[in-house]
Amino acid sequence: MAMPQTNALSEESPSTADIAVSARNVSKNYDNVEALKDLSLEFPRGQLTSLLGPSGCGKTTLLKIIAGLLEPSAGTVHVNGQAVTGPGPDRAFVFQDFALLPWASVIRNVAFGLELRGVATSEREAIAEKYINDVGLSGFEKSYPHELSGGMRQRVGLARALSVDADVLLMDEPFSAVDEQTRRKFQEDLLSLVANENKTFIFVTHSIEEAVYVSDQIAILLPRPSRVSDIIRPTGLREKDLTTIRRDPEYLDIVDEIWTSLKTYVE
Amino acid sequence: MKIFGIRLPRMSSLILWGLLWEIIGRIEFSFFVPPLSAVFATLFEIIGTAAFQKAMYETSYAFISGVFFAIVIGIPTGIIMGKNRLIDELLLPWVNIFLSAPLTALVPVLMVLFGFGMKSIIITTTLFAIWIIILNARAGVMQINRSLIEMAHSFGASSWEAFSKIYFWAALPEILGGVRIGVIRAVKGVIIGQLLISIVGFGALFELYSANFLMKHFWAVLIVLFALAFTISEVLAYLERRVSYYAAKR
Numbered sequence: 001m002a003m004p005q006t007n008a009l010s011e012e013s014p015s016t017a018d019i020a021v022s023a024r025n026v027s028k029n030y031d032n033v034e035a036l037k038d039l040s041l042e043f044p045r046g047q048l049t050s051l052l053g054p055s056g057c058g059k060t061t062l063l064k065i066i067a068g069l070l071e072p073s074a075g076t077v078h079v080n081g082q083a084v085t086g087p088g089p090d091r092a093f094v095f096q097d098f099a100l101l102p103w104a105s106v107i108r109n110v111a112f113g114l115e116l117r118g119v120a121t122s123e124r125e126a127i128a129e130k131y132i133n134d135v136g137l138s139g140f141e142k143s144y145p146h147e148l149s150g151g152m153r154q155r156v157g158l159a160r161a162l163s164v165d166a167d168v169l170l171m172d173e174p175f176s177a178v179d180e181q182t183r184r185k186f187q188e189d190l191l192s193l194v195a196n197e198n199k200t201f202i203f204v205t206h207s208i209e210e211a212v213y214v215s216d217q218i219a220i221l222l223p224r225p226s227r228v229s230d231i232i233r234p235t236g237l238r239e240k241d242l243t244t245i246r247r248d249p250e251y252l253d254i255v256d257e258i259w260t261s262l263k264t265y266v267e
Numbered sequence: 268m269k270i271f272g273i274r275l276p277r278m279s280s281l282i283l284w285g286l287l288w289e290i291i292g293r294i295e296f297s298f299f300v301p302p303l304s305a306v307f308a309t310l311f312e313i314i315g316t317a318a319f320q321k322a323m324y325e326t327s328y329a330f331i332s333g334v335f336f337a338i339v340i341g342i343p344t345g346i347i348m349g350k351n352r353l354i355d356e357l358l359l360p361w362v363n364i365f366l367s368a369p370l371t372a373l374v375p376v377l378m379v380l381f382g383f384g385m386k387s388i389i390i391t392t393t394l395f396a397i398w399i400i401i402l403n404a405r406a407g408v409m410q411i412n413r414s415l416i417e418m419a420h421s422f423g424a425s426s427w428e429a430f431s432k433i434y435f436w437a438a439l440p441e442i443l444g445g446v447r448i449g450v451i452r453a454v455k456g457v458i459i460g461q462l463l464i465s466i467v468g469f470g471a472l473f474e475l476y477s478a479n480f481l482m483k484h485f486w487a488v489l490i491v492l493f494a495l496a497f498t499i500s501e502v503l504a505y506l507e508r509r510v511s512y513y514a515a516k517r
Contacts, residue, residue, distance in 0.1 A: 069417050069421055089423065091421070092422075093417070093422075095417070095418060097412070099412070099415050101415070103436050116419065117422070
């Protein structure tokens with residue numbers, strides 16, 4: 001199992017790019033299990049980087065280490081040049097299961113990040129209002145999460161993450177709990193979000209198609225212990241028309257290539 | 268329930284049982300069972316008396332204080348046990364022992380420790396109510412969705428904010444369930460305390476009426492107590508239903 005660690009970074013990542021987040025030699029052990037081993041990866045500013053891999057490959061673990069929710073056993077993570085010691089206002093997290101307060105209305109949920117930062121009620125509700133509108137939920141401010149569909153709940157989670165205006169958005173399989181049609185709409189919205197907001201997105205997914213569709217850079221993680229096996233930059237796709245990407249030969253080639261490299265790791 | 272197409276209100280079966288009681292009373296089946304109508308007549312008679320009002324006041328005072336301490340100590344203790352593994356290991360065996368222990372047997376010890384007055388009665392009431400409140404608050408905290416806690420943490424919540432904005436609310440349906448059961452147990456506690464420790468309040472009335480074979484009076488006070496306990500429990504059950512709409516959606 002102990003494969004030599006190839007340093008995919010130095011040759012693949014463009015040296016000129018401004019790096020927003022970098023993970024250096026990060027390892028994480030749970031008791032005797034090595035979840036991550038000596039993993040290094042850089043995340044260019046203003047771009048969307050996907051962490052793609054089979055389940056159990058530690059992609060969520062890496063995301064939570066970047067978020068400061070987990071402590072690495074070894075190695076460091078830097079965000080804007082600052083070493084991560086815990087959660088901070090420079091990062092916001094979007095959860096797979098939305099993590100909304102069931103007893104709070106949409107507007108309070110969206111404003112909750114600001115509430116924890118001590119922003120005054122009227123100010124934070126004005127900000128929340130704007131982002132509720134941005135994610136297309138105006139009119140639902142007074143609704144409760146259980147009155148919304150899965151897709152709408154994740155829009156609330158997204159609005160909450162956006163409203164704290166963090167530099168880095170960490171998304172943990174955000175679309176895996178919503179239905180296929182909603183997911184497609186989300187993916188399109190995410191692309192315009194990346195284009196319009198000057199933020200760095202780190203996106204965990206297990207869907208190859210989703211990763212190729214939305215990413216500027218795809219880090220393929222292999223399991224046990226987790227390491228970066230390859231970095232793919234579907235740069236050609238980003239200039240193309242959104243509506244035709246899915247039948248684009250380049251898109252199909254990249255999806256196929258990734259599948260070939262992952263196939264052997266899927267039980 | 269429907270009979271002959273007429274929807275019967277809840278608990279209308281009580282009317283049937285009341286009638287049965289009345290009949291048994293009228294045929295003078297036993298000295299201990301006076302007719303229900305006579306019991307109610309006595310009830311309205313004694314409600315106005317100074318003895319009854321004094322008993323009512325003393326009992327309410329002990330009951331409310333006892334429940335207050337059980338809630339104020341019980342809920343935070345339960346939440347802390349649910350959050351902290353070490354404290355949980357330390358306290359859980361005791362909570363379980365006291366929950367199932369025959370607390371009545373402890374009352375004489377309390378008398379020795381805290382005297383023969385109101386203090387002992389309040390402590391007895393608290394002891395009857397607190398354990399289930401602790402256990403339920405603990406259970407409520409333990410089933411909290413982990414990602415809610417991570418969410419609060421990732422947005423920079425302090426421990427106090429996590430406690431007051433997440434843990435308490437997420438555990439609220441279970442906490443209220445515990446408070447409801449605790450309050451019902453507190454009714455037992457306050458009466459047992461009054462009977463055993465110092466003959467005050469309703470305990471004194473029970474003692475007086477049963478010693479003098481005033482069965483109508485005895486039943487009247489008992490009905491008042493049952494009605495009070497039942498009303499309190501229903502009010503809490505109503506509150507519980509109001510918050511449990513989100514319990515299933517967590």
